[in-house]
Amino acid sequence: MPGAGSDGLWSIGELAGHAGTTVKTVRFYSDSGLLPERARSAGGHRRYAPDALDRLRLIRSLRGLGLPVAQVRRVVDEQAGAQGVLEGAVAEQLRALGSRLSALRWQEAALHLVHGCPPRERADRLRLVGALGSPPSTDPLVRFWRGWLPPRMPAASRRAFMEVAVPQPPDAPAPAQVLAFARLCALVSRPCDGSAAPSQPAAHRAAGARESALLYAGLAEAYDLAAVRMRAGAAPGAGEALDCFVATYARVAGCRDTPGFRRGLARRLAADPRLDGYWALVAELITVPGGVPEPTPGGAHDWLLAALERQPAA
Structure with missing residues (x-):
């Protein structure tokens, strides 16, 4: 695990760098309530615990599969039953995607x-x-x-x-x-x-x-x-x-x-x-x-x- 700052926490830039993403992306997930910060610095800057990296990676993976923010929140917030929640969210997304694909095929044929x-x-x-x-x-x-x-x-x-x-x-x-x-x-x-x-x-x-x-x-x-x-x-x-x-x-x-x-x-x-x-x-x-x-x-x-x-x- 990459090292944290002197207080054991990371700045938003450090978290973004470890995750290979942008500060803007991390800020969006934080503002959406998906990635809560651990504390704020004296200057009011966000500070994150190292375990936020795994959560951020999970969020990005789920979003990469097209899951909407509401479904992603259910998965990342219910760690105890995460497997069942994840399966349900993926199944729901597959149904939605199948419906959209069917609509597109009908439009194409029409x-x-x-x-x-x-x-x-x-x-x-x-x-x-x-x-x-x-x-x-x-x-x-x-x-x-x-x-x-x-x-x-x-x-x-x-x-x-x-x-x-x-x-x-x-x-x-x-x-x-x-x-x-x-x-x-x-x-x-x-x-x-x-x-x-x-x-x-x-x-x-x-x-x-x-x-x-x-x-x-x-x-x-x-x-x-x-x-x-x-x-x-x-x-x-x-x-x-x-x-x-x-x-x-x-x-x-x-x-x-x-x-x-x-x-x-x-x-x-x-x-x-x-x-x-x-x-x-x-x-x-x-x-x-x-x-x-x-x-x-x-x-x-x-x-x-x-x-x-x-x-x-x-």
């Missing part, structure tokens, strides 16, 4: 989107991406589905559906994904059919808590089974996925799965409001650019409805 488009499309794209935050929020999509789903749907069933129906913005989006998400948010910001509220499928209108829970749990299983067939490139047709799909509607309606029920279900589902535009944009958003489109619940529903409509009349 700039490429605007820069690379034909001049006649630039104003429209600026309007679309300008309505998004960085990174964007899924709140508009959540609000849309809350108005669409059955009003008495149990909270657990609602959450499970939202996890599938509300796509999370990619951390490092391609320009095309930024455009898809912007269009998705613009789409749900207006009613599907031009009315004051989203139109509802027929199955929603009579669905209580039990029926809506059964309906969406059964449909989720049917959609998963259909997605397997879709990834394999299979055309819509009979099989386990279609049987599960029909059985779900039959169970909710309290009916048996008969040819007559299937014919009536096909007519009823064909007349239901369509959300094809929503699911097409979701597919663009969740599919890796240049990759094979990922099946969505909407795509699986259409596949199953096509399979149902192709059922023989017998």
Whole structure:
């Protein structure tokens, strides 16, 4: 440890010299309350104990990692539990940094989107991406589905559906994904059919808590089974996925799965409001650019409805 003055203390210049920094830096940390002096000289100059060197080095290391002064103070002031405090402060800083990096990646992709488009499309794209935050929020999509789903749907069933129906913005989006998400948010910001509220499928209108829970749990299983067939490139047709799909509607309606029920279900589902535009944009958003489109619940529903409509009349 470098030697101290005759009183065992260092001047602010001596401390700065031992730490390899400037007097201005030491004064800033002292004035911020991070580096308290031990005493003042007869002339009113700051005097520091030698152990202030280790504290100053710790402060500079934490500040070099980007931790704000408030977090640095928590670490240096709680020496007894410094390890836990330090881990928490670093974790918090990592989260904040990740959020800023994600925002920058979205801004970069949005700039490429605007820069690379034909001049006649630039104003429209600026309007679309300008309505998004960085990174964007899924709140508009959540609000849309809350108005669409059955009003008495149990909270657990609602959450499970939202996890599938509300796509999370990619951390490092391609320009095309930024455009898809912007269009998705613009789409749900207006009613599907031009009315004051989203139109509802027929199955929603009579669905209580039990029926809506059964309906969406059964449909989720049917959609998963259909997605397997879709990834394999299979055309819509009979099989386990279609049987599960029909059985779900039959169970909710309290009916048996008969040819007559299937014919009536096909007519009823064909007349239901369509959300094809929503699911097409979701597919663009969740599919890796240049990759094979990922099946969505909407795509699986259409596949199953096509399979149902192709059922023989017998």
